[in-house]
Amino acid sequence: MAEATAPKPSSSVKLVLLGEAAVGKSSLVLRFVNNDFQENKEPTIGAAFLTQKCNLPTRTIKFEIWDTAGQERFASLAPMYYRNAQSALVVYDLTKPTSLIKAKHWVAELQRQASPGIVIALVGNKLDLTNEPSSSSNALGEDGDGEAADGEDADGDARKVSTAEAKSYAEEEGLLFFETSAKLGTNVTEVFTAIANAIPETSLKGARGPGAASGTTGRAEDQSRVNLTGPRDNASKEGCAC
């Protein structure tokens, strides 16, 4: 296993993506995992499971990402994916105000039902559809950007959710906040790095396998099956040819 040779401690973090359909959840993941982008991506059915490592100065985080489908009919399955997740990405489309409302619902549900201490990032995607230069809306963008954006509508700016509005909501709820473009890659890695940094050291378990069982309370309790199969899981993945 790659992690075994790395000098830095490595730990797995379960991350779930939630949000309305067609806001770009899968595209964010695709950008993060494969550094790739597909126009007109077909909707996800059910959920997709992906993994990607994130290197921090002091440790390596292996994200186990559950990319869920945004359609209403899959909502009842969501608890299965956010249960025991240490982090969540709640995504909205900053050209579609209703998607922010949906995002707020997800945040509320997570705060109510997910593990306490879950790290939630609110992400406004499709920054490429706005007119502002992407550099101006960097991570935790300046307050001023939002107001400026509102004024830019006349130039064909598709932005409908101001940075300020979403940001103030994120601050209220104690969420990380980013505006991203999966298409251009703007801020995508930053989101995941910020989440990795925000995961408290105490909630991290050691390397996968035996360590996982002694990890966070939540994880040990529900996914004993996963933990049992964890080590072999990794090995076979590397040997897998199809």
Next chain:
Amino acid sequence: MTGDRGNDAAEGAEDTRAASSGSTVRTGDHDGEDEQRPPLPPRPSLLQIDLATAPSASPKRPSLQAKPTTAISSVDIQTLSFPDGTRGTFSTPASRSVSESVSVSGASGGQSTPSRKGRNGSEFDDATSLMSYAPTLRANGDLASLLDEELSSQSPAWKLLSSQAESVNPFEKVDYEALSLVNFDHEFDEIEAVDQKGGNEEEVLLQWKSKLKHYLILSSAGKPIYSRHGDQNLINGYIGIIQTIISFFQGAKDPLMGFTAGKTRFVVSTDGPLYFVAISRLGESDAQLRAQLEALYMQILSTLTLPTLMQLFTNRPNTDLRRPLEGTETLLSSLADTFTRGSPSALLSALECLKIRKSQRHVINNTLLKARTEKLLYGLIVAGGRLVSVVRPKRHSLHPSDLQLIFNMLFEAGSVKAGGGENWIPVCLPGFNNRGYLYMYRPSTAHSTSREDEIAILLISADKESFFELKQMRDDVVKQLEKNGSMDIIKTAVREGRPSTTDVVPGTQLKHFLYKSRANVQFAMPSFLPHFGSLLARRRLMTLYHNLHASTHAKHSHLKVLHCVNRDSVSLAWTTPVFEFYCIAGPNASRSALAQGANKVVQWMKREEERVFIIGGAVF
């Protein structure tokens, strides 16, 4: 084009005379050699042949081996009847004129003419396929003479020409009938959206009307749910009209099944609160269109489950189903396009399997069984779009329509494929149980580039929490298959692709065939290449198959063998309790060559049955 009930029927005048005399049997192959044929040996008497069994007679006449498939016993002759309802034997002048008129109408209409065939003595056909019976010969002879009248109405020069060009491929010439397919290449093009500022509406409407096939789904309250072509603005008006028409007949307690406008056939099917409409100019039968609509309904059930669907409409009859179905339009469309392109699997409601050795399949089955977790319901290995192995509980088989849904979701629609990663997909398989979801584990496809070379191990469980268990099982299976060499075997088989017809029967004139094993609900076919590689050629082939299928499956049809001669192809349909067989050859192939090829294919299938088909599968 004509119906014919004898593959033993002769092409030339000599044959006809000889056969109709009732006392001779033809020998030799008559591929274009009719003119020079030596005098025919005497035919055994009827009585002798009636008593003779196929094996005992065959050694005497090995040259007859390929010609028994349309054998008709004397009993059958008594029950022969024509589509127009007349009955009788072929020896009377009256029936002769009838069959002639049938031929003529067939030729002008371009449709396959269902002509009644007697039942084959299937025990002989299937087991030995060796022998003709005297009554057959007699009947064939009479029929051949009828055919001959039609043939000789063509100029001798034409005959000469055709006899020199046996190798013409089907659909080589552009047929006037095919003009209806002239836009088929654009059938799957997107229709532009109607520009709000107007201007292009007429053009868009023309585009919409130029489509040869439409599928509409609406609720009984008249809410649009799905349309293959055209956006909501465009179709809303039509949805309203259709709803009115359907409701009118619904109200009269005489539900509308379908109607025809010009060359366009409309078929309506009602499932609970949903109306399904298929509009086709491709010439499918009502039953076939209805089966396609049923598949769309199954796709909706697979998304929602029946109880959810009913509940939605019970609570609010004017529910807009588009929202609950959000994101599945692509699945419906890819299913619809599969039908429009023409799918042998959908036509025959059968599965196609990857051909590997029985022992190799056995190893793969055992690998699956050994790695099986308790949570597993169904396990499938699919390679190149074909089934390699199935593992299933003893009491549940896998329904072809369910498999069609799975294949459509995974291989036709890009949805699951595009994102990479492993998928966990809730899916209702209505053939299994339309009341709840199953969960399907679909491994990452990052390494495969296309459907054709993809080897997918799909595992299905009733437990929604069993993702990691199935993932583990899949990893174990892959490891084992790699270790015992099965993976390479599968890859090789996929790379080799389907055989060509000449691989199956060396030297045959058959260009394509479909063979469905009824007991196994599976079918086999050769490669579409080289003759049917293009979208259009494939559609024309499939249209032909649809016609043959429709004729042999028509209600109250006792048709067992159908021989169709078209301007640009000849084809044969042959059904027995064991199999259904359809094949096609170039327009100048003789009937006997066609029949001979058919026999050879059937014999090959029998020999290779355990390789071509999955028999039993891995059952636990």
